[in-house]
Amino acid sequence: MVADIDRSELVSPHLVISPVLGAISPDRLSGGAKTLILIAHDQHHVFNASICGDNCASWLLRIGMEQDVLVRLGHLMHFVDEPFEIRIANTGEAVHTQKELVCAVIRQGLLE
Numbered sequence: 001m002v003a004d005i006d007r008s009e010l011v012s013p014h015l016v017i018s019p020v021l022g023a024i025s026p027d028r029l030s031g032g033a034k035t036l037i038l039i040a041h042d043q044h045h046v047f048n049a050s051i052c053g054d055n056c057a058s059w060l061l062r063i064g065m066e067q068d069v070l071v072r073l074g075h076l077m078h079f080v081d082e083p084f085e086i087r088i089a090n091t092g093e094a095v096h097t098q099k100e101l102v103c104a105v106i107r108q109g110l111l112e
Contacts, residue, residue: 001040005033005055032056039063039071050074057081076102076111 002010006029008018016024026034031051039047040063049060049071057079063069070089079086083096091108095101105111 001036001059002029002033005036005059006030036060036063039069043067043069046070046072048072048074049077052077054078061086074111076105 002008002016006016006018008016008024008029010016010026014025016026016029018024018028021028032053032055035047035049035051036056036059038045039049039060049056050073052060054077057077058081060069060071060077061079061081061084064086079098079101082098085094085096086101087094088101088104088108088110090110091104093104093108095104
């Protein structure tokens with residue numbers, strides 16, 4: 001995750017090598033990388049995935065295939081992997097493509 005999202009190398013539990021920042025502690029990872037790590041390892045909380053950019057979408061789908069995940073998402077994230085299954089908690093509707101997701105969000109007025 002860290003390599004993919006932040007283009008950085010996790011060397012040890014306390015050291016990350018970033019191509020931009022050099023040697024950093026894990027607390028300086030991007031908000032998206034930290035949020036994904038929390039989502040993957042803590043099923044007892046709902047996390048605000050709005051901090052995650054579109055580069056996190058495939059990881060959200062991957063995590064969701066391994067376990068049930070409930071996140072808050074305040075924007076239309078672009079999920080490039082299709083088909084997928086996302087259940088919109090507000091409505092209970094399942095969507096399987098980006099187009100279905102966009103239509104459901106607009107139809108239900110979920111971003112107003």
